[in-house]
Amino acid sequence: MTGADAPAPETPPGGRRRARRRAITLESGAPDRAAAWYRQALGLTDADPLLTAGGVELRFTLGTADTPTTVEPARIILNFHVDDIRAAEARLVALEAVWARELERTRWGIIGTVLDLDGNYIQIVEPAPESPACLQRKEEHR
Protein backbone atom coordinates (compact mmCIF):
# COMPACT_ATOMS: atom_id res chain seq x y z
CA MET A 1 0.00 0.00 0.00
CA THR A 2 1.52 3.25 -1.00
CA GLY A 3 -1.39 5.52 -0.26
CA ALA A 4 -3.69 5.75 2.73
CA ASP A 5 -6.67 5.49 0.39
CA ALA A 6 -5.86 1.91 -0.45
CA PRO A 7 -8.50 -0.58 0.64
CA ALA A 8 -8.33 -2.03 4.10
CA PRO A 9 -6.32 -5.22 4.24
CA GLU A 10 -8.09 -8.50 4.60
CA THR A 11 -8.51 -10.04 8.00
CA PRO A 12 -5.81 -12.66 8.44
CA PRO A 13 -6.42 -16.13 9.72
CA GLY A 14 -6.98 -16.38 13.44
CA GLY A 15 -4.42 -17.65 15.84
CA ARG A 16 -2.15 -14.62 16.18
CA ARG A 17 -2.13 -12.88 19.49
CA ARG A 18 -3.74 -9.52 19.54
CA ALA A 19 -1.45 -6.58 20.11
CA ARG A 20 -1.64 -4.77 23.42
CA ARG A 21 -1.68 -1.05 23.77
CA ARG A 22 0.45 -0.06 26.71
CA ALA A 23 1.46 3.46 25.90
CA ILE A 24 0.32 6.55 24.14
CA THR A 25 2.62 9.32 23.04
CA LEU A 26 1.44 12.90 23.10
CA GLU A 27 3.34 15.66 21.42
CA SER A 28 3.49 18.92 23.30
CA GLY A 29 5.13 22.30 23.05
CA ALA A 30 5.99 21.90 26.73
CA PRO A 31 6.17 18.20 27.53
CA ASP A 32 7.24 18.58 31.15
CA ARG A 33 4.38 20.95 31.83
CA ALA A 34 1.96 18.66 30.04
CA ALA A 35 3.13 15.66 32.05
CA ALA A 36 2.73 17.61 35.29
CA TRP A 37 -0.77 18.62 34.23
CA TYR A 38 -1.76 15.01 33.58
CA ARG A 39 -0.27 13.88 36.86
CA GLN A 40 -2.47 16.36 38.67
CA ALA A 41 -5.49 15.67 36.52
CA LEU A 42 -5.22 11.95 37.17
CA GLY A 43 -4.57 12.41 40.86
CA LEU A 44 -1.14 10.82 40.81
CA THR A 45 1.22 11.54 43.67
CA ASP A 46 4.96 11.44 44.16
CA ALA A 47 4.48 7.84 45.20
CA ASP A 48 3.52 7.03 41.63
CA PRO A 49 6.83 6.97 39.75
CA LEU A 50 5.32 6.36 36.34
CA LEU A 51 2.74 8.48 34.59
CA THR A 52 0.23 5.75 34.00
CA ALA A 53 -3.50 5.41 33.91
CA GLY A 54 -4.33 1.80 34.49
CA GLY A 55 -1.98 -0.30 32.45
CA VAL A 56 -1.18 2.44 29.95
CA GLU A 57 1.78 4.78 30.17
CA LEU A 58 1.43 8.35 28.97
CA ARG A 59 4.57 9.65 27.26
CA PHE A 60 5.21 13.22 26.22
CA THR A 61 7.60 14.40 23.56
CA LEU A 62 8.54 17.83 22.36
CA GLY A 63 6.21 18.85 19.61
CA THR A 64 7.04 19.77 16.07
CA ALA A 65 3.57 20.86 14.99
CA ASP A 66 3.06 24.21 13.34
CA THR A 67 0.23 25.19 15.63
CA PRO A 68 0.42 25.56 19.42
CA THR A 69 -2.77 23.59 19.97
CA THR A 70 -4.24 20.65 18.16
CA VAL A 71 -6.23 21.46 15.05
CA GLU A 72 -8.71 18.61 15.41
CA PRO A 73 -9.32 17.75 19.05
CA ALA A 74 -12.00 15.22 18.11
CA ARG A 75 -9.50 13.17 16.11
CA ILE A 76 -8.19 11.23 19.11
CA ILE A 77 -9.93 11.45 22.46
CA LEU A 78 -8.58 9.85 25.62
CA ASN A 79 -11.29 8.46 27.88
CA PHE A 80 -10.22 8.15 31.50
CA HIS A 81 -12.50 5.93 33.51
CA VAL A 82 -12.76 6.94 37.13
CA ASP A 83 -14.51 5.55 40.15
CA ASP A 84 -15.30 8.97 41.63
CA ILE A 85 -16.19 11.38 38.88
CA ARG A 86 -16.84 14.26 41.26
CA ALA A 87 -13.31 13.96 42.62
CA ALA A 88 -11.96 13.87 39.08
CA GLU A 89 -14.03 16.91 38.21
CA ALA A 90 -12.70 18.74 41.27
CA ARG A 91 -9.10 18.04 40.20
CA LEU A 92 -9.80 19.49 36.77
CA VAL A 93 -11.54 22.51 38.22
CA ALA A 94 -8.52 23.09 40.47
CA LEU A 95 -6.36 23.00 37.34
CA GLU A 96 -8.68 25.57 35.76
CA ALA A 97 -9.18 23.24 32.84
CA VAL A 98 -11.26 24.45 29.93
CA TRP A 99 -14.44 22.41 29.68
CA ALA A 100 -15.76 21.46 26.27
CA ARG A 101 -18.62 19.64 27.95
CA GLU A 102 -19.36 19.77 31.63
CA LEU A 103 -20.39 16.59 33.40
CA GLU A 104 -23.40 15.14 31.72
CA ARG A 105 -25.34 11.92 32.20
CA THR A 106 -25.46 9.99 28.93
CA ARG A 107 -26.47 6.49 27.91
CA TRP A 108 -22.85 5.48 28.44
CA GLY A 109 -22.55 6.98 31.89
CA ILE A 110 -21.50 10.33 33.29
CA ILE A 111 -19.05 12.04 30.97
CA GLY A 112 -17.22 15.35 30.99
CA THR A 113 -14.81 16.69 28.39
CA VAL A 114 -11.92 19.07 28.92
CA LEU A 115 -9.02 20.33 26.85
CA ASP A 116 -5.53 19.54 27.99
CA LEU A 117 -2.81 22.17 27.75
CA ASP A 118 -2.19 21.30 24.10
CA GLY A 119 -5.84 21.41 23.13
CA ASN A 120 -6.48 17.68 23.05
CA TYR A 121 -9.83 16.45 24.28
CA ILE A 122 -9.75 14.22 27.29
CA GLN A 123 -12.83 12.82 28.89
CA ILE A 124 -13.55 11.62 32.37
CA VAL A 125 -16.05 8.82 32.38
CA GLU A 126 -17.98 7.02 35.05
CA PRO A 127 -19.47 4.26 32.95
CA ALA A 128 -23.09 3.29 33.38
CA PRO A 129 -23.63 -0.28 34.60
CA GLU A 130 -25.56 -1.10 31.46
CA SER A 131 -22.80 0.14 29.14
CA PRO A 132 -21.27 -2.43 26.80
CA ALA A 133 -18.40 -4.38 28.32
CA CYS A 134 -15.89 -2.65 26.07
CA LEU A 135 -16.85 0.67 27.64
CA GLN A 136 -16.75 -0.50 31.22
CA ARG A 137 -14.13 0.47 33.70
CA LYS A 138 -11.10 -1.77 33.67
CA GLU A 139 -9.33 -2.82 36.81
CA GLU A 140 -6.31 -0.72 37.56
CA HIS A 141 -2.97 -2.32 36.85
CA ARG A 142 0.37 -0.90 37.74
Next chain:
Amino acid sequence: MATSTLGSILLGTTNPERLRDWYAAALAPGDGGGGFTEVTPTMFACTFGDTSLLIDGRSDVVDKNPEPGRVILNFHVDDARATADHLKALGVTWLVELEEREGGLFGTLVDPDGNYVQIIELKE
Protein backbone atom coordinates in the same frame (compact mmCIF):
# COMPACT_ATOMS: atom_id res chain seq x y z
CA MET B 1 -4.79 7.12 45.64
CA ALA B 2 -5.44 7.69 41.98
CA THR B 3 -7.92 5.37 40.41
CA SER B 4 -8.03 6.64 36.88
CA THR B 5 -7.57 4.20 34.05
CA LEU B 6 -7.26 4.93 30.39
CA GLY B 7 -10.40 2.99 29.64
CA SER B 8 -10.54 3.76 25.96
CA ILE B 9 -9.14 5.84 23.17
CA LEU B 10 -11.56 7.20 20.64
CA LEU B 11 -10.53 7.69 17.05
CA GLY B 12 -12.77 10.14 15.24
CA THR B 13 -13.15 9.34 11.57
CA THR B 14 -15.27 10.03 8.55
CA ASN B 15 -15.10 6.35 7.54
CA PRO B 16 -15.50 4.12 10.60
CA GLU B 17 -15.98 0.88 8.68
CA ARG B 18 -12.73 1.32 6.78
CA LEU B 19 -10.79 2.12 9.93
CA ARG B 20 -12.36 -0.79 11.83
CA ASP B 21 -11.43 -3.20 9.05
CA TRP B 22 -7.88 -1.93 8.97
CA TYR B 23 -7.28 -2.25 12.72
CA ALA B 24 -8.97 -5.63 12.78
CA ALA B 25 -6.71 -6.94 10.06
CA ALA B 26 -3.53 -5.26 11.21
CA LEU B 27 -3.62 -5.59 14.96
CA ALA B 28 -6.65 -7.50 16.14
CA PRO B 29 -6.79 -10.64 14.04
CA GLY B 30 -9.42 -13.19 14.75
CA ASP B 31 -12.71 -14.48 13.63
CA GLY B 32 -15.90 -12.50 13.30
CA GLY B 33 -14.59 -9.06 12.53
CA GLY B 34 -11.35 -9.26 14.42
CA GLY B 35 -12.83 -8.75 17.82
CA PHE B 36 -14.59 -5.49 17.10
CA THR B 37 -18.10 -5.10 18.36
CA GLU B 38 -20.66 -2.68 17.04
CA VAL B 39 -21.57 -0.23 19.76
CA THR B 40 -23.71 1.87 17.45
CA PRO B 41 -24.03 1.74 13.66
CA THR B 42 -21.15 4.21 13.43
CA MET B 43 -19.10 3.20 16.46
CA PHE B 44 -17.00 0.07 16.84
CA ALA B 45 -14.97 -1.09 19.82
CA CYS B 46 -12.16 -3.56 20.39
CA THR B 47 -10.13 -4.21 23.51
CA PHE B 48 -6.34 -4.19 23.40
CA GLY B 49 -4.78 -5.11 26.71
CA ASP B 50 -6.56 -3.06 29.34
CA THR B 51 -7.82 -0.40 26.96
CA SER B 52 -10.52 -0.30 24.35
CA LEU B 53 -10.14 1.31 20.97
CA LEU B 54 -13.30 3.10 19.91
CA ILE B 55 -13.75 4.01 16.27
CA ASP B 56 -16.38 6.68 15.95
CA GLY B 57 -17.88 8.13 12.80
CA ARG B 58 -17.90 11.88 13.27
CA SER B 59 -18.57 14.99 11.28
CA ASP B 60 -16.12 17.23 13.17
CA VAL B 61 -13.01 15.71 11.61
CA VAL B 62 -11.80 15.69 8.03
CA ASP B 63 -10.78 12.64 6.04
CA LYS B 64 -7.09 12.82 6.90
CA ASN B 65 -5.47 13.62 10.21
CA PRO B 66 -3.83 17.01 9.64
CA GLU B 67 -1.42 16.51 12.55
CA PRO B 68 -0.60 12.81 12.84
CA GLY B 69 2.32 13.39 15.13
CA ARG B 70 0.17 14.91 17.84
CA VAL B 71 -0.94 11.65 19.36
CA ILE B 72 0.61 8.28 18.61
CA LEU B 73 -0.83 4.92 19.57
CA ASN B 74 1.81 2.49 20.74
CA PHE B 75 0.99 -1.19 20.46
CA HIS B 76 3.29 -3.49 22.34
CA VAL B 77 3.72 -6.90 20.80
CA ASP B 78 5.50 -10.09 21.77
CA ASP B 79 7.20 -10.56 18.41
CA ALA B 80 7.69 -7.34 16.47
CA ARG B 81 9.36 -9.02 13.52
CA ALA B 82 6.46 -11.42 13.06
CA THR B 83 4.03 -8.53 13.42
CA ALA B 84 5.97 -6.50 10.87
CA ASP B 85 5.95 -9.41 8.45
CA HIS B 86 2.21 -9.69 8.90
CA LEU B 87 1.77 -5.97 8.30
CA LYS B 88 4.00 -6.06 5.23
CA ALA B 89 1.92 -8.90 3.83
CA LEU B 90 -1.13 -6.72 4.29
CA GLY B 91 0.56 -3.90 2.40
CA VAL B 92 0.26 -1.24 5.07
CA THR B 93 1.94 2.13 4.73
CA TRP B 94 5.10 2.49 6.79
CA LEU B 95 6.39 5.77 8.07
CA VAL B 96 9.41 4.07 9.58
CA GLU B 97 9.98 0.38 9.00
CA LEU B 98 10.84 -1.82 11.92
CA GLU B 99 14.23 -0.97 13.29
CA GLU B 100 16.29 -1.73 16.34
CA ARG B 101 16.79 1.12 18.72
CA GLU B 102 17.96 1.40 22.25
CA GLY B 103 15.28 -0.32 24.22
CA GLY B 104 13.89 -2.59 21.59
CA LEU B 105 12.32 -2.84 18.17
CA PHE B 106 10.19 0.00 16.86
CA GLY B 107 8.20 0.55 13.70
CA THR B 108 5.71 3.23 12.75
CA LEU B 109 2.88 2.78 10.31
CA VAL B 110 0.10 4.96 9.08
CA ASP B 111 -3.53 3.94 9.30
CA PRO B 112 -6.02 4.82 6.52
CA ASP B 113 -6.89 8.10 8.23
CA GLY B 114 -3.26 9.09 8.49
CA ASN B 115 -2.89 8.40 12.21
CA TYR B 116 0.51 7.17 13.33
CA VAL B 117 0.63 3.77 14.97
CA GLN B 118 3.77 2.29 16.48
CA ILE B 119 4.52 -1.34 17.12
CA ILE B 120 7.01 -1.92 19.86
CA GLU B 121 8.82 -4.90 21.27
CA LEU B 122 10.72 -3.81 24.31
CA LYS B 123 13.84 -5.60 25.42
CA GLU B 124 13.36 -7.43 28.66
